[in-house]
Amino acid sequence: MTKKIINYGSINIDYVYRTPHFVRPGETLHAESFTKGLGGKGANQSVAIARSGGHVVHVGQLSTLDRWARDVLVNAGVLVDFIDEVDDASGHAIIQVDSDGENAILLHGGANQSVDIKSLEKAMEETDDVEYLLLQNECNNSELAINAALTNKIKVAFNPAPMSQDVASLNLEQLDTLIVNELEAQALTGSRNINDSISFFVTRLPATRVVMTLGAKGSILVNGGNVVEFPSTSVDVIDTTGAGDTFVGYFLQSLVSGLDDMSALEIASSAAALAVTERGAINAIPNIERVTEFIHG
Ligand code: RIB
Numbered sequence: 150m151t152k153k154i155i156n157y158g159s160i161n162i163d164y165v166y167r168t169p170h171f172v173r174p175g176e177t178l179h180a181e182s183f184t185k186g187l188g189g190k191g192a193n194q195s196v197a198i199a200r201s202g203g204h205v206v207h208v209g210q211l212s213t214l215d216r217w218a219r220d221v222l223v224n225a226g227v228l229v230d231f232i233d234e235v236d237d238a239s240g241h242a243i244i245q246v247d248s249d250g251e252n253a254i255l256l257h258g259g260a261n262q263s264v265d266i267k268s269l270e271k272a273m274e275e276t277d278d279v280e281y282l283l284l285q286n287e288c289n290n291s292e293l294a295i296n297a298a299l300t301n302k303i304k305v306a307f308n309p310a311p312m313s314q315d316v317a318s319l320n321l322e323q324l325d326t327l328i329v330n331e332l333e334a335q336a337l338t339g340s341r342n343i344n345d346s347i348s349f350f351v352t353r354l355p356a357t358r359v360v361m362t363l364g365a366k367g368s369i370l371v372n373g374g375n376v377v378e379f380p381s382t383s384v385d386v387i388d389t390t391g392a393g394d395t396f397v398g399y400f401l402q403s404l405v406s407g408l409d410d411m412s413a414l415e416i417a418s419s420a421a422a423l424a425v426t427e428r429g430a431i432n433a434i435p436n437i438e439r440v441t442e443f444i445h446g
Contacts, residue, residue, distance in 0.1 A: 151406050152280035153204040155303070157269050157294045158191015159261040159287030160211045160218060160232070161240040163430060165390070168245045171253045180245075187221045188242055188430040189261070190285040190310055193391045197398020198283075199226035200436045201420065203405060206276050207232055208269045209288065210260040212239040221431065231272040235260050240287065250386035250425065256311070258287065266293045273301050280405050281306050281325070283397070292319055299323055308397045312336045321354055326404070328360045328397050347371055358410065362396055364389075368418060370410055379414040382422040391430030396421040399440070419443050 166180035191209055198205040206228040211218055213234045222229050240261035245253045269290075273279065282298035284291060286309045298305045304325035309316040312333045321327065321337075327350075335341050338349040343361070350359040350371045358372040367380040399420040403413035420440045427433035435443075 154281045156283045159189035160192045161189030163188030165244045187218045193394035194398040195227045196225045201402040203402035210264045215239045326358045388428045392421045392424045395424040
């Protein structure tokens with residue numbers, strides 16, 4: 150059995166509106182369609198790990214009124230024993246998806262912002278064979294979560310999405326893996342130039358594997374002074390929501406299953422390419438059989 154991943158991550162209720170364009174200031178716009186479902190960068194990444202064949206224990210929090218969301222995770226194969234239920238509203242996201250498949254997301258943190266670090270500590274104590282703690286930036290207590298993993302000699306993978314100012318003050322040098330998109334890389338490095346970002350990561354995070362996802366421009370991985378680029382695959386884009394989360398989940402599980410960086414990039418890029426060809430977040434995350442068929446034909 151492969152080792153496990155604990156994901157300390159958000160659980161959101163996504164309200165998704167297809168619109169001809171993003172609503173402009175002062176404008177009132179009719180949506181073309183509406184759907185409600187489970188989302189959140191944390192939940193999406195847990196589902197991606199499970200669908201890629203991994204064992205993932207999700208630690209997080211949601212409202213007692215949204216037990217159905219927990220059931221969606223269970224059905225996807227995510228272990229949910231350390232998801233707490235509270236009286237607060239669940240985190241939620243208002244998502245507009247325009248005619249190009251791009252999205253604009255308004256977040257309300259809700260229960261994701263009061264997760265008890267003790268739940269994570271308990272998960273670490275009671276789960277054997279944990280290789281990674283994965284976290285994003287939609288829950289409170291990121292610093293405590295990283296420190297708890299390091300204390301327990303668990304490797305940390307961090308996807309600082311959505312980016313916030315306090316990320317720079319975290320102990321990034323101690324991360325095993327950092328996965329950022331272009332905007333997150335710019336915010337961390339202070340430069341819009343990809344080569345500057347690469348130099349920043351080589352010198353400032355020499356012991357960390359850094360992956361920059363660049364959408365249609367593919368991805369770049371920086372690890373121990375080595376820099377590798379991986380191209381994207383051209384597909385018909387229907388909805389980009391959750392594609393980054395699909396990439397993160399697939400990439401990390403590929404590492405856990407023993408693949409090298411390049412193979413992990415190939416699998417994660419292919420899974421993300423498939424994810425943008427369908428509507429929704431969790432709904433669009435492919436399983437490993439589809440990804441393998443996509444790669445090998
Ligand atoms: O990355 C996509 C996710 O971002 C959505 O599911 C939404 O909940 C926000 O967290």
